[in-house]
Amino acid sequence: MASLLPFVPVSALLGFVLLALVPLRLRRGVVIGVGVGAAIVPALLMLPVGIVCVGGACETGAVVTILTIHVGQLAAQIAMSLDPLSVVAGITVAVVGALVMIYAGAYMSEEPVGDLRRFFAYMNLFLAGMLAxxxxxxxxxxxxxxxxxxxxxxxxxxxxxxRPKAVAAGTKALVTTRVADTMLLAGLMLLFLATGTTRFDGMLAGVGSIDAWHLAPIAGLIAIGALGKSAQIPFHTWLPSAMAGPTPVSALLHSATMVAAGVILLVRLAPLFAAVPEISACVAVLGLATAMLAALAALLQTDVKKLLAFSTMSQIGFMVLALGIGAPAAALAHFAIHAVFKSLLFLSAGIMSHGAHGDTGIEALRGSRRRQPLAFWTFAIGAAALAGLPLVTAGWYSKEAMLGAVLSSGLWGVPLWALAVAAVVLTGTYSFRVVFVAAGRGPDKSIAPWEGLAVWAPLVALAVLAVLSGFLVDALIRFDGGTPSELPWIATLLGAAAPLAGVALARHLVVYPQLLDQLRAKLRHRKVFRIDSLYYFILVRGFRKLSQVMAGPGGEQAIAPVLEAPPIDVVKLVAGDPIGRALVASATRLVKAVVAAFDPDRIDLLWMRFARALGRAWEHVHRIQTGRVRDQSLGLALGFAGLLLFAWGTSWR
Amino acid sequence: MTAAQLFALSPLAALAIGAVIAMLLAPVTQSAAAARIAAATGLAVAALLEILRAGVPPAPIGALFTDDGLARYGTAYAALFGLAALVFLRVAGVAKEAPALVALVALGAASLTGAGHAATLFLGLELISLSLIALFAFPLTGMALEASYKFLVMSGLATAAQLLGVALIYAETGALDFPGWVGHGPLFALGTALLLAGLAFKFSLAPFHMWTPDAFQGAPAGAAALAGVVSKAAVAIAILRLNSEAQLPQPLWSAGLATLGAASVLVGNVLALRQQLLPRMLGYSTIAHSGYIAMILASGAPGTSEAVLFYLGIYAPALTATLCASAMLGPAPMLEDLRGLARKRPLEATSLSVGLLSLAGLPVAGGFVAKLYLFKALVQSESWILLAIAMVGAALGFYYYIRFFTAPFFGHGGIEPAPRHRFDRLLLIFCFGLIMLFGFEPLVLITAVNSALAVR
Amino acid sequence: MALIALLLLPMFGGFAAYFLGSRRDADRWVSIASLAATLAILIVTVAGGDDGRWLAKVDLPWVPSFGISINFALDGLSAALIGIAAGLGIIGVMASWHEIKVDSGLFHACLCWTVSATIGVFLSFDLLVFAFFWEAQLIPSFMLIAVWGHGAKESAALKFLIFNAVAGFGLLAGVFGLASMADTMTFNAFTLAELKLSTPMQVWLLLGFSLAFLVKLSVPPFHAWLPDAHTLAPTAGSILLAGLLLKTGAYGLFRFSPMLFPDGLLVLAPYGIALGAAGALYGGVVACGQTDAKRLVAYTSVAHMCIVLMGVAAGVEYALAGAVVEMVAHSFSASALFLLIGALYERTQTRDLRELGGLQQSAPKFAAAFALFCSALLALPGTANFVGEALVVVGIFQVNWPFALLALSTLIVSVVYGTRLLKGVTFGAASPAVVRDLGWREIATVLTLAAGTIAVGLYPQSVIGLVGPALKAALVPHLP
Amino acid sequence: MTGTALTGMMIVAAGLFATGVFGVLARRGILFQLIALEVALSGPALAFIAAGAYHGDAEGQGMFVLVLTLAAAEVAVGLALFLRIRRSKGSDDSDAVSGLKG
Known part of the structure; x- marks a missing residue:
C-alpha cells in the first residue's frame, strides 16, 4: 500500500507541468478540465489508502524511499511514510483541495484564458507541494x-x-514566511548534524541522545519556523493582507491547508517537543495568546474575508495550544475538522459576496438569505461548526477534545482552560454576527442566484462533512495514538454553554450595532491597545530619523518610487491590527534605510575615487618636466649630489 | 697581432670601414642611397662576422678590449638593431651623413660592450653621445634642435662627472682597467658614485632621465630607436661587466643602482599614465624598462646576466616595432590619431599592438617571459620592496599600454598614415615574428643567450 | 593527447571564425561546430578515462630551463567545468544570433578564444602555465566588452582588465615565491604540493594566490569591476563572464589553496568565511537597491560567488560539495537570466525595472521562463542553487555556527531581490506595449538551462559523484 | 708627489667641475652654457694629470689627451647647434628652446 504514496502528488505535478511549461495554445475548456482533473486524482488515490489504513494495516509506518543522495559518508534518502498522521492529513488536504478546485472551475471561469491557465498551474503545484x-x-x-x-x-x-496592493501583499507574505523558513532550515540542519540522518524516524530516535544544551535551540528554531508559516503572533501580519488573492486561493491556502502546515510539522515532531517542556510551554502560551487576540480582532472586522482570516489564526492558535500542552492527536483532529468547515465558510462567503457585486463587506451581505439561500444556509452550518454548537456540529467534538486535553494537562490546566473557553465564546460571537447580519432584510440586488452543479456539489459535501464528521473525532484521536480525555460533567456542560452564550452575544450586538462601535472606540484607547501607539512613536519615529541620517540625501530617491508605494497600502489593509501596523511600518523603514545606504555601492565609489586620484597625481607630477634646459640639468645636479652623499655615507667603514 | 686577435676585432673594423666609406661617399655622390648602402653593408657584415665567431674561443687582446660572450652578444645586438634603425631613419631632407652616424653609433656601442678599460669605456660612450647629438638635430626643425641641444648639454655634464669619477678611482687604485679597481677609500667611493651617475644618465635612470622623453618626441624615430635600444643595451652590458670584473664598493654600487632603478620604474610609469602623445609615452616606457633592467642588475641573483641579456633581447624588437609604426603615423601621433588604424593599415596596427603587449608584459607576447625573469631575479634575491615596486609599476604600465593597444581597434577617424616603404614592411614583419616567436617559444632566445654567456 | 585537443579545438575554431567572416553565418556555425566537438571529446575522455585519481594526464616540457612544462590533468571537477564552459560558449553564440551584426567574425573568434583560455586554466597543473592562461583569458573577454558592449563600454572593459591583470601579477609573484622555494626551480604543482613550507610562509603565499582568486571571484571589496563589466557587456559577453571567468576564480581557490597550502588555509579559513558571509550579504543588499535588471543579476552573482568562497574556506566535506554544486547552479541560473534580460533588451531597448513590466500579459512564455529562473535565484528547493547553498550552510554549521546564521540570512535577502526582479519584469501593467514572445532558438537555450538547473536540483548526486575524488583531495584535515 | 698634494689637486679638480655645473645651471645664454661645459670638462682633465703624476705612470696623461679631444669635439658640435638655433629661434637664450614639455 505504501508504494502507492509517491504517485499521489505526481498527477498534480503533471497538471502544473502541462499547464505552465508546455508551450502549446490551450482552449479555455481544456485548461479548466486539465486543472480540475489533475487536482481530483490525488483525492481518488488517497481514499483507498485511507480505507486500508483504517482497517489497521498501516500502524507500522511503512516508509517508501524515492531516491538517495550520497554526500561523503552520508546517504540522504528522500522518502514518504504511511502513518496515521500522513494518512489523516493527506486525505484532508486531497479532499478539500479537490472540492475547492471544482468550485474554482466555476468561480474563476470568467478570467482570461492566460491568467486562468496560470491560476490552475500554480494551484496544482501548490497541491503537489502540500501533499509532499x-x-x-x-x-x-x-x-x-x-x-x-x-x-x-x-x-x-x-x-x-x-493591482499593486495584491503584489505588495504577495511579497510581504513571501518575505515574512521566508524569514520563518530560514529559522526552520537552521533548526532542521542543527537537528540533522546532531542526529546524523535526514529521516524523521531516525531523528526522533536520536533526540534522546542530544544534550539539553543543544536541544533547546533546535526545538526553539523549529517552533518559530512552524509558527511563522501558520501566521502566529510575531509573524501574523501577512495573513489578513493575503486576502487580496481570489477567494478559492483564500479558501484552500490561507484557511485549510497551507497555514496548517506548521501544525502538521509540530505534530510529526511531537516527541522532540515532548523532550523540551519549556519550549512547549512557550508554544502553548503563544498559541493561546494568538487565539484570544485574533478572536478579539475578528470581532472588530468589517470585511468578511478578513474576519475569516483572523478566525483561521485563532483556530490555529487553539491547535498550537493543544500541541503545546502535549495533545498532538487532538490538534490533528481539530485540523481535519477545521479544514472542512473553514473552506466551507470561505466558499459560501465567496458566493454571497458575488451576489453583492463582489463587495466583501459584512454590511453588503445583508439580505443575502433571500438572494443566495443555498450559500446562506451552508454559511450558517459552517459558522455553527466554527462556533462549536454542542452535539450538532463536528466542531464541538474536536473543540471538546482539545479543551479536555487542556484541562487535564497538569496544574496550569484550569486557568488555561478558562481562557480557552473565553476565546470559544468570542468565536461564537464573531461567527454568528455575520450570520445574523446576512439573515437581515436588505435591498435585493436582483442578481440571479448562482447555481450550477460545480458550485452546489462542493458546498453540500462540505456541509455534510462539517456535521457528520463529529462522530469520527474520537476514532481519529484513538487512530492517532492519543487517548480521548474523560471530562468531568461540569466541564462538558460549561464547554457546551460557551458557544450558545457567544451566539446570544452576537444576536445582541447585531440588534444594537452602536455597542460594537463604542467597543471599537473604547478599545482603541485602552491601555492594552495604547502600547502600540507608544511603540509606534518610540520605535518608528526614532527609526525614521536614524534612516534619514544613514541613507543620506542621495540614497533616498533611487528606491523611493519602488518602496514608497507598498507601505501605505499594506498598512491600510490591516485595519484594526495595531501591533501588525507598527511592525510593518518599522520593517519597511529598516529595509529602505539599509538598502538605500548601500545603493550607490560605496566600495565601487571608493575604487573610482582612487582612480581619479591617480589622474590628479599625474597632473601635478608631469608639470616637473618643464622642458627648460636649466631645470633638467638641475635634475642631473641633484642626482650627482645624492649619489655623492650616499657614497660619502657608506664609505666610513 | 695574431690572426685570432685580428679575427676578434674584425666586426669592429667592418663597422669602422662602413662608417668611413659612408662619410666619404656623402659629399661625392648626388643620391643619398649610396651612403645608406655603404653603412648598411658595414652593419650587416659586422653582424654576420659576430654570428660566425659564435663558437670561436676568446682571443686575449689586452686590457683595452676583452673579447668574450658579452662583447659578441653586444656587438651582434648593436649591429642588428643599428641596421633596423637605419631602415626607418628617413626624414625629409635628411643630410647624406646620417647613415655614417648610425654606423658610428653601432661602433661606439660595440666598443662599449667590449670595454675592459676606462679608456675604451669613455671612447665608446662618447662615440655614441656625439653621433646621437648630430642624429637628433638632423630634421633641423625647432623640436629636433631643442632635443639635440638638451642632450648635448646634459650628456656633456654627465660625461664630465663620469670622467671625474674614473679619475678619482684611478687616483685611489692606480689602475684604469676594471680588474684593477679594488679598494675601499673615500676617494674610491666618491669616484664610483660619479661613475654610476654618468652611466645612469646614458641608461636614462630616474633623476637623469629628463632627456629621453624630449628626445623621443623631437628627434626622428630612427635616432630615438638607436638611443632607446642600441645605446641602452651597450650601457647595460658595460654595467654587467663592471659588476663581474670590478670590485666596486658593494653597498653603494648595488643599492644605488636599485634605488635609481626603483625610482625610474615609478617615475616612468606615473609620468606615462595620461600621456596623449605616442612617442613621448614610449620615451617614458623606456625609462620604466631601464628601471626594470637596473633592478635585475642590482638584485645580484645568480642568473642576472642571463636575465639581462634575455630582457634586452625581448625589449629591442618590441620598441623598434612600436617606434617604426609611430614614425609612419607622422611627426606627433596622438592617441586619437590611432583610432580605426586596424581597418586602414592592419600590419602597422597589429605590430604596434603586439609591441605594446610585449612591453606591457602580457602573456601572448615575449614580454611575459621577460617579466618572469624579472620576478624570478627579485624573488631569489629576497628583495621584497623591489618586487612590490615592480608589481605596482607593471600594474600602472598596464593602464597606459592598454589605452594605446586598444585604440587602433575601436572607432574610426584616425589620421591617414604616410605611404609605406618596402623595407619598413619587412622590418615590421621581422619584429612581429620575433616578438611572437619569443612569446610562444622563448627557448630559442634562452639557448642563444646561454651559448653566448658560455664563452668566458 | 585528447587534453591538448580540448585546448586547441576552440582556439582553431576562433581563427577559422575570424577568417571565414560573417558570410551566411559561416563564423557562427564554425564556432558552434568547434565547441560541440570539444564537448564530444570531453565526454569521450570522461567516459573512457581510467578510474584512478585522474581521468587523463599529459606532460610535455615547454621551457625546461625554468622547469615549466605543459602538465595537463583532467578529473571530475575540471571535466564538469570544461563541459559548462563549452556548453555556455555554444549558448553564447546562439544568444547573439541577432544581436551581433558588426564584424561578427572577430566577435566569435574572441568568444572561442576565451573558452579555449578558460579550458587551459581548468586543465593546467603547472602553476606558470596556469598563470599564463589566467592572464591570456583577459584579452579576448576585454575585447568582447570593449568592442560590442553598450554605453560606456570602453571604461568598463578597461576597469575589468586592470582589476584582473593587477591581481594576475599578484598570482605571478605568489607562483614565483612558491617555485623558488623548491630546491630546483620547478612549477609542477604536484612536486610543489609535497614541499613542506613553514606556516607563515604558506600564509603569505596563499594571500598572494588568493588576491588573484578573490578579484576574479568578485568578492567585495574586490568586486567593483563585475557590475559595470556585466551590465555593459553584450549578452554572450555577460554569459561568458558569469559562466566562465567567475568559475576560474572559484576553481583556482578550490584546487590550489588546499593542495599547496593546507596549513595556510587552516589559518585563513575563518577570515575567508567571514569575508564570504559579509560579501554575500553586501552583494545581496546592494542588489535589492538596483534599478537596472542586468546590474541586479550582476550583484547576485557577487553574492553567489561569496557563498562558493565560504564553502571552500570551510574546507569540510559538505561545504566543498556545496561549493561545487553552487558553481554549477550559478552558471545555469546567471547565464539564463542574462540571456532573458538580453532578449528583453533587444525587444524593449530598456533594462530599467521601473519602465519594464507586464510581461505576463504580452509574453506568457517569457514570463514563465523568468518565473522559473527567479525562483532559482531565490534558491527555491528543487533548483540547484538551493542544494548548493544548503550544503554550504550545513558545512559551515559544523565549523562555527554564528557565521552559518549569517550565511543563512543571505537566503532572506535572496528572496527580496528575487521578487524585486520578478515583480519589476513580469507583474504590473504592460508598459512597453507589444513584446514579441521567445523565438524557437531562445526557447531551446532556456529549456536546456532549465533542465540543467532542475536536474542538478533534484538529483545533485550527478555532480557530487562526478566531483567525488576532487573533493577528497580538497579536504582540509582539521575536522573529521 | 705626496698624498696630501694629491688630495689638494683633487679638491681643485672637483672645484672646477662644480663651477662648470653651476655655470650651466645659472646662466641662460647658450654660449655661456657651452663655456661652462668646457670648464666642467677641465676638472677631470686636471684630476687625471694629478693621479698620473701621483702614481708615476703615463696613462693619466693619455686619458688627459682623450678628454681634450672630447672637449674640442663637444664645442664644435655645440657652436654649430648654437648658430642653427639662433637662426631658427632668433634668440640665443636657452629658455627659447623649451618647447618639449609635460
Missing part, C-alpha cells in the same frame, strides 16, 4: 514542499498582477 509536506518522511522532501507552497502562495496572492 504532509507525506514526507524526511527533511529534504518536507523542506522542498514547504518552500514550494510558500512560493505558490506568493504567485496566487499576487494573481491580480495589475
Amino acid at each position: 509536506v504532509v507525506l514526507a518522511a524526511d527533511v529534504l522532501l518536507l523542506f522542498l514542499g514547504w518552500e514550494t507552497i510558500g512560493l505558490c502562495s506568493f504567485f496566487l496572492i499576487a494573481y491580480y498582477t495589475k
Whole structure:
C-alpha cells in the first residue's frame, strides 16, 4: 500500500507541468478540465489508502524511499511514510483541495484564458507541494514542499498582477514566511548534524541522545519556523493582507491547508517537543495568546474575508495550544475538522459576496438569505461548526477534545482552560454576527442566484462533512495514538454553554450595532491597545530619523518610487491590527534605510575615487618636466649630489 | 697581432670601414642611397662576422678590449638593431651623413660592450653621445634642435662627472682597467658614485632621465630607436661587466643602482599614465624598462646576466616595432590619431599592438617571459620592496599600454598614415615574428643567450 | 593527447571564425561546430578515462630551463567545468544570433578564444602555465566588452582588465615565491604540493594566490569591476563572464589553496568565511537597491560567488560539495537570466525595472521562463542553487555556527531581490506595449538551462559523484 | 708627489667641475652654457694629470689627451647647434628652446 504514496502528488505535478511549461495554445475548456482533473486524482488515490489504513494495516509506518543522495559518508534518502498522521492529513488536504478546485472551475471561469491557465498551474503545484509536506518522511522532501507552497502562495496572492496592493501583499507574505523558513532550515540542519540522518524516524530516535544544551535551540528554531508559516503572533501580519488573492486561493491556502502546515510539522515532531517542556510551554502560551487576540480582532472586522482570516489564526492558535500542552492527536483532529468547515465558510462567503457585486463587506451581505439561500444556509452550518454548537456540529467534538486535553494537562490546566473557553465564546460571537447580519432584510440586488452543479456539489459535501464528521473525532484521536480525555460533567456542560452564550452575544450586538462601535472606540484607547501607539512613536519615529541620517540625501530617491508605494497600502489593509501596523511600518523603514545606504555601492565609489586620484597625481607630477634646459640639468645636479652623499655615507667603514 | 686577435676585432673594423666609406661617399655622390648602402653593408657584415665567431674561443687582446660572450652578444645586438634603425631613419631632407652616424653609433656601442678599460669605456660612450647629438638635430626643425641641444648639454655634464669619477678611482687604485679597481677609500667611493651617475644618465635612470622623453618626441624615430635600444643595451652590458670584473664598493654600487632603478620604474610609469602623445609615452616606457633592467642588475641573483641579456633581447624588437609604426603615423601621433588604424593599415596596427603587449608584459607576447625573469631575479634575491615596486609599476604600465593597444581597434577617424616603404614592411614583419616567436617559444632566445654567456 | 585537443579545438575554431567572416553565418556555425566537438571529446575522455585519481594526464616540457612544462590533468571537477564552459560558449553564440551584426567574425573568434583560455586554466597543473592562461583569458573577454558592449563600454572593459591583470601579477609573484622555494626551480604543482613550507610562509603565499582568486571571484571589496563589466557587456559577453571567468576564480581557490597550502588555509579559513558571509550579504543588499535588471543579476552573482568562497574556506566535506554544486547552479541560473534580460533588451531597448513590466500579459512564455529562473535565484528547493547553498550552510554549521546564521540570512535577502526582479519584469501593467514572445532558438537555450538547473536540483548526486575524488583531495584535515 | 698634494689637486679638480655645473645651471645664454661645459670638462682633465703624476705612470696623461679631444669635439658640435638655433629661434637664450614639455 505504501508504494502507492509517491504517485499521489505526481498527477498534480503533471497538471502544473502541462499547464505552465508546455508551450502549446490551450482552449479555455481544456485548461479548466486539465486543472480540475489533475487536482481530483490525488483525492481518488488517497481514499483507498485511507480505507486500508483504517482497517489497521498501516500502524507500522511503512516508509517508501524515492531516491538517495550520497554526500561523503552520508546517504540522504528522500522518502514518504504511511502513518496515521500522513494518512489523516493527506486525505484532508486531497479532499478539500479537490472540492475547492471544482468550485474554482466555476468561480474563476470568467478570467482570461492566460491568467486562468496560470491560476490552475500554480494551484496544482501548490497541491503537489502540500501533499509532499504532509507525506514526507524526511527533511529534504518536507523542506522542498514547504518552500514550494510558500512560493505558490506568493504567485496566487499576487494573481491580480495589475493591482499593486495584491503584489505588495504577495511579497510581504513571501518575505515574512521566508524569514520563518530560514529559522526552520537552521533548526532542521542543527537537528540533522546532531542526529546524523535526514529521516524523521531516525531523528526522533536520536533526540534522546542530544544534550539539553543543544536541544533547546533546535526545538526553539523549529517552533518559530512552524509558527511563522501558520501566521502566529510575531509573524501574523501577512495573513489578513493575503486576502487580496481570489477567494478559492483564500479558501484552500490561507484557511485549510497551507497555514496548517506548521501544525502538521509540530505534530510529526511531537516527541522532540515532548523532550523540551519549556519550549512547549512557550508554544502553548503563544498559541493561546494568538487565539484570544485574533478572536478579539475578528470581532472588530468589517470585511468578511478578513474576519475569516483572523478566525483561521485563532483556530490555529487553539491547535498550537493543544500541541503545546502535549495533545498532538487532538490538534490533528481539530485540523481535519477545521479544514472542512473553514473552506466551507470561505466558499459560501465567496458566493454571497458575488451576489453583492463582489463587495466583501459584512454590511453588503445583508439580505443575502433571500438572494443566495443555498450559500446562506451552508454559511450558517459552517459558522455553527466554527462556533462549536454542542452535539450538532463536528466542531464541538474536536473543540471538546482539545479543551479536555487542556484541562487535564497538569496544574496550569484550569486557568488555561478558562481562557480557552473565553476565546470559544468570542468565536461564537464573531461567527454568528455575520450570520445574523446576512439573515437581515436588505435591498435585493436582483442578481440571479448562482447555481450550477460545480458550485452546489462542493458546498453540500462540505456541509455534510462539517456535521457528520463529529462522530469520527474520537476514532481519529484513538487512530492517532492519543487517548480521548474523560471530562468531568461540569466541564462538558460549561464547554457546551460557551458557544450558545457567544451566539446570544452576537444576536445582541447585531440588534444594537452602536455597542460594537463604542467597543471599537473604547478599545482603541485602552491601555492594552495604547502600547502600540507608544511603540509606534518610540520605535518608528526614532527609526525614521536614524534612516534619514544613514541613507543620506542621495540614497533616498533611487528606491523611493519602488518602496514608497507598498507601505501605505499594506498598512491600510490591516485595519484594526495595531501591533501588525507598527511592525510593518518599522520593517519597511529598516529595509529602505539599509538598502538605500548601500545603493550607490560605496566600495565601487571608493575604487573610482582612487582612480581619479591617480589622474590628479599625474597632473601635478608631469608639470616637473618643464622642458627648460636649466631645470633638467638641475635634475642631473641633484642626482650627482645624492649619489655623492650616499657614497660619502657608506664609505666610513 | 695574431690572426685570432685580428679575427676578434674584425666586426669592429667592418663597422669602422662602413662608417668611413659612408662619410666619404656623402659629399661625392648626388643620391643619398649610396651612403645608406655603404653603412648598411658595414652593419650587416659586422653582424654576420659576430654570428660566425659564435663558437670561436676568446682571443686575449689586452686590457683595452676583452673579447668574450658579452662583447659578441653586444656587438651582434648593436649591429642588428643599428641596421633596423637605419631602415626607418628617413626624414625629409635628411643630410647624406646620417647613415655614417648610425654606423658610428653601432661602433661606439660595440666598443662599449667590449670595454675592459676606462679608456675604451669613455671612447665608446662618447662615440655614441656625439653621433646621437648630430642624429637628433638632423630634421633641423625647432623640436629636433631643442632635443639635440638638451642632450648635448646634459650628456656633456654627465660625461664630465663620469670622467671625474674614473679619475678619482684611478687616483685611489692606480689602475684604469676594471680588474684593477679594488679598494675601499673615500676617494674610491666618491669616484664610483660619479661613475654610476654618468652611466645612469646614458641608461636614462630616474633623476637623469629628463632627456629621453624630449628626445623621443623631437628627434626622428630612427635616432630615438638607436638611443632607446642600441645605446641602452651597450650601457647595460658595460654595467654587467663592471659588476663581474670590478670590485666596486658593494653597498653603494648595488643599492644605488636599485634605488635609481626603483625610482625610474615609478617615475616612468606615473609620468606615462595620461600621456596623449605616442612617442613621448614610449620615451617614458623606456625609462620604466631601464628601471626594470637596473633592478635585475642590482638584485645580484645568480642568473642576472642571463636575465639581462634575455630582457634586452625581448625589449629591442618590441620598441623598434612600436617606434617604426609611430614614425609612419607622422611627426606627433596622438592617441586619437590611432583610432580605426586596424581597418586602414592592419600590419602597422597589429605590430604596434603586439609591441605594446610585449612591453606591457602580457602573456601572448615575449614580454611575459621577460617579466618572469624579472620576478624570478627579485624573488631569489629576497628583495621584497623591489618586487612590490615592480608589481605596482607593471600594474600602472598596464593602464597606459592598454589605452594605446586598444585604440587602433575601436572607432574610426584616425589620421591617414604616410605611404609605406618596402623595407619598413619587412622590418615590421621581422619584429612581429620575433616578438611572437619569443612569446610562444622563448627557448630559442634562452639557448642563444646561454651559448653566448658560455664563452668566458 | 585528447587534453591538448580540448585546448586547441576552440582556439582553431576562433581563427577559422575570424577568417571565414560573417558570410551566411559561416563564423557562427564554425564556432558552434568547434565547441560541440570539444564537448564530444570531453565526454569521450570522461567516459573512457581510467578510474584512478585522474581521468587523463599529459606532460610535455615547454621551457625546461625554468622547469615549466605543459602538465595537463583532467578529473571530475575540471571535466564538469570544461563541459559548462563549452556548453555556455555554444549558448553564447546562439544568444547573439541577432544581436551581433558588426564584424561578427572577430566577435566569435574572441568568444572561442576565451573558452579555449578558460579550458587551459581548468586543465593546467603547472602553476606558470596556469598563470599564463589566467592572464591570456583577459584579452579576448576585454575585447568582447570593449568592442560590442553598450554605453560606456570602453571604461568598463578597461576597469575589468586592470582589476584582473593587477591581481594576475599578484598570482605571478605568489607562483614565483612558491617555485623558488623548491630546491630546483620547478612549477609542477604536484612536486610543489609535497614541499613542506613553514606556516607563515604558506600564509603569505596563499594571500598572494588568493588576491588573484578573490578579484576574479568578485568578492567585495574586490568586486567593483563585475557590475559595470556585466551590465555593459553584450549578452554572450555577460554569459561568458558569469559562466566562465567567475568559475576560474572559484576553481583556482578550490584546487590550489588546499593542495599547496593546507596549513595556510587552516589559518585563513575563518577570515575567508567571514569575508564570504559579509560579501554575500553586501552583494545581496546592494542588489535589492538596483534599478537596472542586468546590474541586479550582476550583484547576485557577487553574492553567489561569496557563498562558493565560504564553502571552500570551510574546507569540510559538505561545504566543498556545496561549493561545487553552487558553481554549477550559478552558471545555469546567471547565464539564463542574462540571456532573458538580453532578449528583453533587444525587444524593449530598456533594462530599467521601473519602465519594464507586464510581461505576463504580452509574453506568457517569457514570463514563465523568468518565473522559473527567479525562483532559482531565490534558491527555491528543487533548483540547484538551493542544494548548493544548503550544503554550504550545513558545512559551515559544523565549523562555527554564528557565521552559518549569517550565511543563512543571505537566503532572506535572496528572496527580496528575487521578487524585486520578478515583480519589476513580469507583474504590473504592460508598459512597453507589444513584446514579441521567445523565438524557437531562445526557447531551446532556456529549456536546456532549465533542465540543467532542475536536474542538478533534484538529483545533485550527478555532480557530487562526478566531483567525488576532487573533493577528497580538497579536504582540509582539521575536522573529521 | 705626496698624498696630501694629491688630495689638494683633487679638491681643485672637483672645484672646477662644480663651477662648470653651476655655470650651466645659472646662466641662460647658450654660449655661456657651452663655456661652462668646457670648464666642467677641465676638472677631470686636471684630476687625471694629478693621479698620473701621483702614481708615476703615463696613462693619466693619455686619458688627459682623450678628454681634450672630447672637449674640442663637444664645442664644435655645440657652436654649430648654437648658430642653427639662433637662426631658427632668433634668440640665443636657452629658455627659447623649451618647447618639449609635460
